[in-house]
Amino acid sequence: MNALNLAVIVIYLVTVAWIGLRLSGKQKSSTDYFVGEGRMPWWTVCFSVVATETSVLTVISVPGGAYSDQGFGNVELALGYIIGRTVVAAVLIPLYKRGGFVSAYQYLELRFGRYLQGVASVTFVFTRLLAEGVRLFASAIPIKLLLSEFGLTIGYDVIIVALTLLTVVYTYLGGIKAVIWTEALQMGLYLTGAIIAIAVLTGHVGAHGYSDALHAGKFRVFDTDFGLAHILTSSFALPTAILGGAIFAMASHGSDQLIVQRILATRTLRDSQRAMIASGVFVAVQFAAFSLVGALLWSYNGGRTPKQLGLSSTDGLYPDFILHRLPVVISGLLVAGILGAAMGSLSSALNSMANSTVADIIRSFSRATISDVAMLRLARAMTLVWAVLMALFAMGFSATTGNVYLTALTIAGYTYGALLGAFLLGRLVKRANQFDAIVAFVVTVAVMTFVVxxxxxxxxxxxxxxxxxxxxxxxxxxGVVVTLVVGGITSRFHSAPAAVETAPARVVA
Structure with a gap:
């Protein structure tokens, strides 16, 4: 049975890569490689955005959180994310689409100059290298445990290299279109897995199981503890989830190239806005589905703790159910879905990092005009460079100790406020120039390092x-407040620029 499940996993992963390459076609230009010539259907982009922000840890941790004491708190977070994405759709996406950009940071070049664009891009790629390197290693942890169930003892380094190699093949050849199509397929599989798990668990626990979970608080959505310390430290406190979550989503989906690049691959501004807002709705549905899995697992296990079940943490509950309570082939497909979540987030990072490196750094600071053919070659070369660096960082991290999940979450705290703050500074403080923006950016990163x-x-x-x-x-x-305050103060020491951000001209890579 283990051999059959392994065969299913291998066939699925190879098939997904092949489908992604077939649907993406041959890449003929750098714009095609970066944003699919702006011709991708909005619904595939929407699914890609959801898959991009969904890692292995999301798939296994949300059910575990619902099983313990979070209930449906992740759905509460998603409500804040929907608000933030709606603001991004209304305010920032029109800027990007009107300018014909392939990178969010090209707006910063237009508004302030290429040096701030370079600072923002370097910040993005190194932040993404750190975050995705940690994420890649974190993904290897449950994968190693899953493979051990099939009788395979494989080290973290081997898993990291294998995931990177398989992912880089279709990312290198197919560009953003291959990434988007494969992510859409992978999202479909892991959500189908959740639906199958819900159906099987419902058959076991029945209406009584739902009632028990409800009375135990497993379906609680809103955290109404309004103590100041709780609000400041808990992600699930109502003000934190809604207000803080909305602003966090504005940064992650409005100023992070990882997400913006997918949105720019749509045909029209309206399609971009649809994809952005709909992705928030689908994330809420996704969180609800995985939270329901966790609540039903609680009833199925009679409320026993992970330790009583022979597991080290709640993160092992959903994988354990997949491997030991579902039929052969179905369990293999669901494990493949977990692997697909890891590959999806990795492919997104590689393509967006290559995009930002070429479009925001190499093109902007090159004295010579770079042909489109050369840009395409550079994009593929940088995809390989970042893949090697990310794998090396992930393998290096495997020799350390610490909570990798919290480490990955914390990294964004250093830079997201500065990135979003730079965009808002350009929109709200008309007299701010490039010097003001760079000073505010650097000061904000320093302040946030202290805060974190x-x-x-x-x-x-x-x-x-x-x-x-x-x-x-x-x-x-x-971080946003620090950026606006520092940029606003420094802008008072010079005269207002002669002209700022008029109608943007089309900018291409």
């Missing part, structure tokens, strides 16, 4: 006093 690493808040839970860092959702608003 030093500031801790005392929290009392069940009579126990602990010290927690500020919730990730509040880090972006803090």
């Amino acid at each position: 690493r030093v500031i801790k808040i005392e929290v009392t839970m069940a009579g126990t006093v602990t010290h927690k860092g500020i919730a990730a959702q509040w880090l972006v608003p803090i």
Whole structure:
């Protein structure tokens, strides 16, 4: 049975890569490689955005969170994300689409100049290298455990290299179109897996199981503890989830090239806005589905703790159910879906990093005009370079200790506020110039480093006093405020620029 499941996994992964390459066609230009010539259907882009922000840890951690004490708190977070994406769709996407950009940071070049564009791009690629390198290693943890169930003892380094090699093939050859199509397929599989799990669990626990989970608080959506310390430190406190989550989504989906690049691949502005807002709705549905899996698993297991079930943490609950409670082939497909989630986030990162490196750094700072053929070659070369660096970083991280999930989440806190703040500075402070923006950007990153690493808040839970860092959702608003204040102050020391951001001309890579 294990051999059959392994065969299913291998066939699926190869088939997905092949389909992605077939649907993407041959890449003939850098614009095609970066944004698919702006001709991708909005619904595939929507699914790609959802898959891009869904890692292996999302698939296994959301059910685990619902099983413990979070309930449907992730759905509450998604409501804030929908608000933030709606603002991005109304305010920022029109700027990008009118300009014909292939990178979000080309707007910063138009508004402030190429040096700020370069600073933002370098910040993005290195932040993404750190975050995705940690994410890649974190993905290898459950995959190693899953493969051990099939009788295979494989080290983290081998898993990291294998995932990177398989992903880089279709990313290198097919560009953004291959990435988008494969991500859409992979999202369909892991969501189908959740639906199958819900159906099987419902058959086991029945209406009584739903009732037990409801009375145990597993379906609770809103966290209404309004204590100040709780609001500042918990991602699930209502103000944090809605207000902080909305601003966090504005940064992650409006100023992070990882997401913006997919949105720019649509045909029209209206399609871009549809894809952006619909992705938030689908994320909420996705969180609800995986949370329901966790709630039903709680009823199925009679409320026993992971330790009582022989598991090290709640993250093992959903994989354990897939491997031991579902029929052969179906369990193999669902494991493949978990692998697909890892490959989807990796392929997205590689393509967007290559995009930003070529469009925002090499093209902008090159004294000679680079032909489109050369740009395409550079894009593919940078895809390979970032793949090697990401795999090396992930393997290096495997020798360290620490909570990789929290590490990956924290990294964005250093830079997201500065990135979103730079865009808002350009829109709100008309007299700000490139010097103001760069100073504000650097100061914000320094301030956020202090906030993330030093500031801790005392929290009392069940009579126990602990010290927690500020919730990730509040880090972006803090960073934005610092950027606007510093940029606004420095702009008062010089005269207003003669002209700023008029109707943007079309800019291509």
